[in-house]
Amino acid sequence: MIFSSKAEYGVRLMVELGRQSPEQPTSLKAIADAEGLPLAYLEQVVARLRKAGLVMSARGAHGGYWLARPAEEIAMVDVVQALEGAIAPMECFVHDHTERVLCSHEADAGRCATKLLWMRVQGGIIRSLQTTTLAELVEFSRRTELAQTA
Amino acid sequence: MIFSSKAEYGVRLMVELGRQSPEQPTSLKAIADAEGLPLAYLEQVVARLRKAGLVMSARGAHGGYWLARPAEEIAMVDVVQALEGAIAPMECFVHDHTERVLCSHEADAGRCATKLLWMRVQGGIIRSLQTTTLAELVEFSRRTELAQTA
DNA sequence: GGCAATCCGACCATCCTGGTAGGATATGAG
DNA sequence: CTCATATCCTACCAGGATGGTCGGATTGCC
Numbered sequence: 079m080i081f082s083s084k085a086e087y088g089v090r091l092m093v094e095l096g097r098q099s100p101e102q103p104t105s106l107k108a109i110a111d112a113e114g115l116p117l118a119y120l121e122q123v124v125a126r127l128r129k130a131g132l133v134m135s136a137r138g139a140h141g142g143y144w145l146a147r148p149a150e151e152i153a154m155v156d157v158v159q160a161l162e163g164a165i166a167p168m169e170c171f172v173h174d175h176t177e178r179v180l181c182s183h184e185a186d187a188g189r190c191a192t193k194l195l196w197m198r199v200q201g202g203i204i205r206s207l208q209t210t211t212l213a214e215l216v217e218f219s220r221r222t223e224l225a226q227t228a
Numbered sequence: 229m230i231f232s233s234k235a236e237y238g239v240r241l242m243v244e245l246g247r248q249s250p251e252q253p254t255s256l257k258a259i260a261d262a263e264g265l266p267l268a269y270l271e272q273v274v275a276r277l278r279k280a281g282l283v284m285s286a287r288g289a290h291g292g293y294w295l296a297r298p299a300e301e302i303a304m305v306d307v308v309q310a311l312e313g314a315i316a317p318m319e320c321f322v323h324d325h326t327e328r329v330l331c332s333h334e335a336d337a338g339r340c341a342t343k344l345l346w347m348r349v350q351g352g353i354i355r356s357l358q359t360t361t362l363a364e365l366v367e368f369s370r371r372t373e374l375a376q377t378a
Numbered sequence: 379g380g381c382a383a384t385c386c387g388a389c390c391a392t393c394c395t396g397g398t399a400g401g402a403t404a405t406g407a408g
Numbered sequence: 409c410t411c412a413t414a415t416c417c418t419a420c421c422a423g424g425a426t427g428g429t430c431g432g433a434t435t436g437c438c
Contacts, residue, residue, distance in 0.1 A: 080230045080317045080353075081346075083427065089342045105383065119428055121385075128385095138436025139382040154345055167230045191369035192239045195304055196231075198356040203230075206352030210345055219341035233396065255414065269397055271416075278416095288405025289413045 081162055087115055088123045088161040089154070089215070095133060096149040096216035103135070103142030123161065130160030149216050155207035165203055167196040231312060237265055238273045238311040239304070239365070245283060246299040246366035253285070253292030273311065280310030299366050305357035315353055317346040 090113050098104045106124060110117040124143060127133045132152065133143045145152065159165060170193070240263050248254045256274060260267040274293060277283045282302065283293045295302065309315060320343070 079319050080315075080349075082425090083319075086318060086342060089345060093341045103383095107383080116428065118430075122428090125385075135384065136436085137382095137384045137434075139380095140437060141383045141435080143384090165230075168236060169229050169233075191243045191365040191372070192236060194368050195239060195357075195360055195365060198360055199230075199353055202352035202356035203349055206348040207345075210348055215341045215345060218344050222341070232394090253414095257414080266397065268399080272397090275416075285415065286405085287403075287413095287415045289411095290406060291404080291414045293415090 081158070084123055084126070085158055085161045087113075087120060088127060089157060090115070091120065091124060092127070092132070092145075092152070092157055092212055093215050093219055095143060095145050096212050097219060098144070100144045103140070103144050105142040108142075126160050127157070130156065132157060132160060145212075149213035150211055152212040153208050154210045154212060154215070155204060157212065158207055165200065165207070167199045167203070168192075171196060171200065231308070234273055234276070235308055235311045237263075237270060238277060239307060240265070241270065241274060242277070242282070242295075242302070242307055242362055243365050243369055245293060245295050246362050247369065248294070250294045253290070253294050255292040258292075276310050277307070280306065282307060282310060295362075299363035300361055302362040303358050304360045304362060304365070305354055307362065308357055315350065315357070317349045317353070318342075321346060321350065 091109055094109045094112060095104060106120050107117055109115075110120050124133065124135075128135055128143075132146055134146045135141065135143050155165075164171070170190075241259055244259045244262060245254060256270050257267055259265070260270050274283065274285075278285055278293075282296055284296045285291065285293050305315075314321070320340075
């Protein structure tokens with residue numbers, strides 16, 4: 079399993095928000111019920127999305143969440159990154175700029191042949207996430223829903 | 229971190245084997261020393277590669293491991309798959325054919341919009357792993373080694 | 379005021395990961 | 409034959425991440 083359930087839940091949540099009109103906020107409870115997810119856990123998930131500026135919120139009665147931008151302008155790479163942190167196939171990719179942990183073979187720096195491989199994998203992942211917008215997923219969700227009703 | 233250290237160690241091991249002439253086997257100890265990895269743990273890693281038919285082994289004194297095929301004919305997707313198991317971005321992708329666990333929303337089967345996303349991600353990963361051969365990594369390793377010596 | 383909601387931090391059980399330990403087995407060298 | 413070297417196999421274990429719960433503080437509509 080490459081991505082944690084935070085990503086799964088978070089993406090579901092975003093799709094659900096994308097299906098709602100942005101006029102009035104949607105409560106987490108409604109989403110938790112619709113998707114069958116634990117409310118308390120969803121709170122933690124949506125907090126990440128909010129801090130990343132992807133959703134906005136209103137407190138109090140009749141409060142809730144809505145997309146900060148139209149779904150067309152939200153690339154899934156931003157969503158997943160907000161939920162999972164940096165998208166790195168390997169440990170040494172994470173701290174590249176921050177600490178000096180890197181891989182066990184930092185001494186060999188340039189000689190690290192595996193880095194070439196992980197770079198390509200990372201590229202493949204990011205590219206696929208960048209070329210997918212939330213709007214596509216919402217659209218897909220709507221279509222398959224119709225197909226089921228019919 | 230998307231891939232575990234098994235993948236990291238296993239890939240290093242394969243590169244190391246690729247650098248050796250396949251005439252005579254290379255002992256794990258030599259690789260462990262060269263790469264600074266724990267021998268006992270490498271044993272578990274190499275066992276997976278052997279069971280996947282990627283390396284062969286000889287027991288006893290002067291025994292060791294060597295590539296089962298030329299490095300040019302080894303796609304990294306096979307290596308990573310042997311080390312990590314199925315390459316699945318999400319839980320529900322793993323048991324697709326075996327058990328009936330799938331995602332928490334199996335009831336919605338077709339309606340699962342996130343599946344579209346994970347499919348694309350999975351595609352991106354597999355494509356990048358399929359188009360990279362062990363020979364490339366070995367070549368890269370040799371080049372950067374030269375660059376360092378010079 | 380009361381209810382519905384977001385917010386926040388602490389807590390917790392369980393699983394996975396990375397690694398160790400110990401031994402059984404095979405085999406070439408002397 | 410024996411010894412050193414090596415693969416092979418299984419069990420075990422500590423620590424951290426994961427997925428989730430709980431309790432409460434705060435906010436704001438009715």
